Amino acid sequence: MIRALLLAASLLAPLPALASVFEHPADAAELARTLAPATAALASAQSLHGRYRQTKQLAGLPAPLVSEGDFLFARALGIAWRTDKPFAAELLITPDALIQRSATGEQRIDAATQPAVRAIAQVFFAVFALDFGRLSATFEPYAMGEGDGRWVLGLLPRERLGALESIEIRGDTSVTQVILREQGGDSTRIDLTQTRISAALAEHDRARFERR
């Protein structure tokens, strides 16, 4: 029932229209100014915890595909992305690779040889560490304030990056939403909620990044 309601809610609330952020090219200084509320909050953080909800809208498909789970960002290690619904899965995102974990073992996709995998890892690191400087080699950055300490960043790939058209990142003291748009009208929205910032990394959290 709750799930049905959520689904209905997400259907009713349209995806934010392609905001005018792409009319505001940003240099490093502009990025730093825009992100100031978030960088201050994140300065001493060693880890972030939170929940996510991914809503994927595919062309030709009336209902979006929704998945949910939690995430852990450990500054020096990477991101552990755990999916609860519609099935259990875990993905580790490190600067070098995406590592898929399942009951049967680990499957590693190397970032070094695959530009798309590297771009995904870069975007996730940028989202959680708010380090957008490193993205500027792959993406043209745009930035805009939306009032009340809320901001929006836009990223356009410099070279064609698969079917990806644009990325929008919204946040206040931390990132709250990421939207990826693709050719053909597909889009993926990731909402981040209940984000908790910690100044330390718990031992059992660290253990999640160890190889199995």
Added chain:
Amino acid sequence: MSALRLRFAVWLALVAVLVWLFVTQLAPRLRIESDITAMLPQTAPDAVVEQALARFAAAAGRRSIFLIEAPDFARARAAGAAFAAALARGDAFEAIEFERHVDWAAIDAQFGPHRGGLLSQQDRELLQREGGEALVEAALRDLYTPTGLIRVRPFAEDPLKLYGNFLLGLTQPGARLALRDGVLTPADGHPGAVLVAAVLRDSPFAIGAQHKAADALASAEHALRTAVPEARVASSGVLRHAIVNSQRARHEIGLFGGLSLAGVFAVFAYCFRSLRPLLLVVCALGVGTLASISAVHGLFGQVHLLSLVFGSSLIGVAVDYAIHFFSDRFREPAGWSGERALRHVGPAIVVGMSTTALGYLAFLVPPFPGLRQMAVFSVAGILTVGISVLLAFPLVAGCRGRPMPRGLHRGFTVLAGIRRPAGRRLGLLAAAAAALLIGGLYQLTFIDDVRALQSTPPALAADEAHIRERIGGGIDTRFFLVEGADAEALLQREEALRQRLDLLVERGGLAGYLALSSSVPSIARQRADRALLAREVYGAQGPLVRLLAQLGFDDAASVRLQAEFEAGAQQPLALQDWLASPLSEPYRALWIGATARGVASVVALNGVSDVAALALAAADVDGVMLIDRVADISTVLEHYRRMALVGLGAVLLAIAVPLALRYGARTALRQLIAPVGGGLLTLAVHGWLGIPANLFTVLGLLLVLGLGVDYGIFLREGAAARPVTLLAISIAAVTTLLSFGMLSVSVTPFIRSLGLAVLLGVASTWLLAIAASAPSYGDTA
């Protein structure tokens, strides 16, 4: 006109013709070659192999790669951009590859219509192993987790990512390389490096191209340091080797030629104490050099730098005839004239000239263009100088005999005092010589590996080792030649070969390879892949239909995909279409095209570390041949080294017969002691010193044989005036030692081998010749 004047007039006319030919015919199109490989034997007896070598090896030879490193990727990229821009400014290079823009629209136009038969290696294996369900699971993971956030193609078009994965494989730049922000970088996890590739407009061995390229490289390195001071560049490719080799060769021509000439000057000035012999010998050597260059250029269409290096030492040999001529002045200081000298030493000069020329002619036997050039160069030079001495000298040598300088007189008194050992002394000497010979020959080794015969400066070797470590190195000199009756048969064979190469790459025996069939599968494979997809993925109840239904798509979506899949069945992707499109540009050198036996292609390799496994990979695939020119050349060198050793014996016999006819068996045997003993001693000394011998050592010994026989002949013919003859051959030996001694320090190993053999050989032969021809104890000199 007296006989002397007639001789001189004939000589003058010949020289005039020579000079006229040189100035009008040769000088305008003089071509100096510096490609070491042009000197090496052509090892391709097969026309197709030759075609592949000419096409593929030539293209590979024009390519250089540069690895530019800096503390981080951004700085490496900036440095690479500055470097590439500076290289592109001159006209030395026809193409600079730095930023790579994948033309997706073109790729789509080329491959899109045929996508139903195109599978990546991994997807093919997964489908064969686990069936279509495995792909459905992966598709669901991509939809619900971040792995599928950036797709190659939108979901509706390519739900299972089959086409996307094929395109990824197509645009993947190599096993150990990655495309990052539009430039190539090593995929080893250390980000601060980019690659620049440059393709020369001309052959790297053309001297003009080398100059231009060297200038462009210098300014590019300067631009790199200006842009990013902490950046450094390492390079790999034929170009820098070619530049270094020709610089060294030019340096050595100047040095050896200069020192040889200075030595000759010193010897002439000291021994003959007048200007006339000096001027005459310079004149003769000048004409000789002109004749050598003309003869080589006329016969070979170009002169190789190494022939000139070798030729620069010829001065020391050719000058012998002038020495014999002028030494004759000491014989009768009072009544000497050119005419009398001619009578005295003329026959010896003719015999000596012929045997030496014969020695050099042995160089013509191996199919070794370099040696043939050297032989022609030497024979032309020696004959010209010898003939000049015989024709021109008698008239213009003046008619004043000279007493011998006092120091020289003392020297030859010592030499003349040498007595042939006999009795116990002879026994002792023979025993010592036997021990020396047996010990040395026992330790003697032969190394015929051509790599040991070429030298690489340490800085270049370090650069190449570094590049090999990071990206597996540039394109290897080894490659596979694949042949087939038509393109389809060829591609099928490539696929069979690649299956084995993939295993080798997995095991680390090979860093990677380039093959046409990686981009264009054979039609058989496209059909098989299509059948696999029809069985495992498509169909009314297939996994694809179920996936789409599960996600909530209506039937139209799967009907459309099924129709697209079936539409392409009649038109598989054809190699010719792909070769005609701009996409194949980087791979075209791999396509050899039509041959006498059908069509042929090359599978290029890089980072070969397991040669044996490589040879094995080709063993059971029909129409596939591993071409390893370096190993082939080494085999040829070994073969001819063995042949040359046998040849040495044959030449010895050939010389023994006329000697025996003229002097009688006993004397002839005695005359052969020097050349045979000298040769054996030389090999023994190589053994004791631990220096491996090779074909060039044996060829050096052939020269020694010629010279040694000369010494014997001069000593025998000039027995009546032994002290003067002794002196003449000693001066001749000194000039020869001087010039070949210099060759023995050449940086080019095969010239060094030749030089060392002649140096040791002439020294020992000279001593033995004097000892063997000396009167025995009790005789009077």
